[in-house]
Amino acid sequence: MKTIHPQHDVGSVLTALNAITGGRVVMDWNEVTAGTNPYVVTKTSNIPGKSVIEIPGLIFGDKQKPVRRIGVGMTLTESVIELASGMQLDLVVVHHPVADAASSGGVPFANYLPLYDLALIELHEAFHGLHPGVTFLHGHRKLKTDICFGGIQGNVLHQGVALEDVQTVKHIVQRIDRWMGRHLDEEVLEAERRIRGEASLQEANLMNPVQVLSGDLDSPVKHVLHFFPHSGFTVEHLKQALSLYPETDTIIVSISRVREHSELVQYARRAGLNFIVGNSHSLEILENGLPLAYALEWMLPGVELFLLKERVTAVPLMQVGNQTMVEYGKSMAEQYLVAGREQAVHK
Structure with missing residues (x-):
């Protein structure tokens, strides 16, 4: 006979996430207003009105709402919301922080998510450093992790040693x-290129492959520093890290990327270090999303878990394959967007 599991609700999902993260999740809103949770942080580029407060916990929905189907994703977008709607999910758990309207097609959560009876939880910094998967995938076993290197919350530095089968x-x-x-x-x-007739179609997961920016393929690897440039990691941080771990021979950056002319790369070259650019942000759904989804499946028996993988492509305008929509786009542009306005561009 099939086992009938007790029904879970959003509150039990929060409890599970709090256990998974070792108590990092906001369980009471007073943690936000009182500033007692160190994982509630403000991210800003100092652009007026564009900062966001990360709140690892329930962002929208009722803790008593029953939950049978959960989607785990990286970033909330209107496409993810619509996918969740079509799949009749009860709850979406995303890694990255969400922002009203910015993460929901330009409209407030309060107008959009209730249409689909959808609850929403975010995690981000509260999930960082909990498992060694990112370093494992990049070929080293982490020995130490600092998720606040240089005093910057989210500035993660891993120090590790190459796995046994990784020598170069x-x-x-x-x-x-x-x-x-x-x-x-x-x-x-x-x-997809063949089916759509779009020979130059590109896809996010493939556009940023692994790169070696210092050293060569045969260079030996043993002691690794692994960090993420988008978190604010600077050359000064690199110097500090190398002073702490002078045995380092290899630098790995991942999630975000740097170019060949980066000061980080130039410093690594001068120091005679290997510099490898690993996985891009597009692949974090596998690096962090997959472990999180399996952890929730383990903690919440009977709940269906889905991995929400958002695939992003680009195609030259002249190669768009759906001719019906090509004619539509041209017609709308010519009749309503540019008619009589050409001279404004050429003045």
Whole structure:
């Protein structure tokens, strides 16, 4: 006979997440207003009105709402909301912080999410540093992790040692491509190009492959520093890290990327270090989303879990394959957007 599991609600999901994160989740709104939760942080570029407060916990919905189907994703967008609607999900748990309207197609959560009876939880900094998966996928075993390096919340630094089967830079490059299933994404993209007739179609997971910006494929690897440039990691931070771990021979950056002319790369070259650019942010749904989804499945028996993978593509305008929509787009532009306005551009 099939086991009938007790019904879960949003509150029990929060309890599970609080257990998974070791008590980092906001369980009471007073933690936000009183400033007692260190994982409630403000992220800002000092652009007026564009800052966001990260609140690891329930953002929208009722704790008593029954939950049978949960979607786990990275970033909330209107596409994710519509996918959740079509799948009749009860709750979406996203890694990245959400912002009213910005994360929901330009409209407030209060107008949009109730239409689909959808609750929303975010985690971000509260989930960082909980598992060694990101370092494992990049070929090293982390020995130490600082999620506030240089006193900056979210500025994560891993210090580790290469796995037994990783001796060179080439081993790391091959490992990442193999574990992330790059060949599958390549096959899917080629098939879509043929089907749509869009020969130059590009896809986010494939546009930013692993790169070696200092050292060569045969360079030995043993002691690794691994960080994420978008978190505010600077050359001064790198100098500080190298003073703490002078045995370092390899730098790995991932999630965000740097270019060849980056000061970080130039400093690594002068120091004779390998510098590897690993997975892009597009792949974090596998690096962090998959472990989180399996953890929730383990903690909440009977709940259906879904991984919300948002795939982003780009195609040259002249190659858009759906001719009906090409004619639609041209007609709308010519009749309503540019008619009689050409001279304004050429003045």
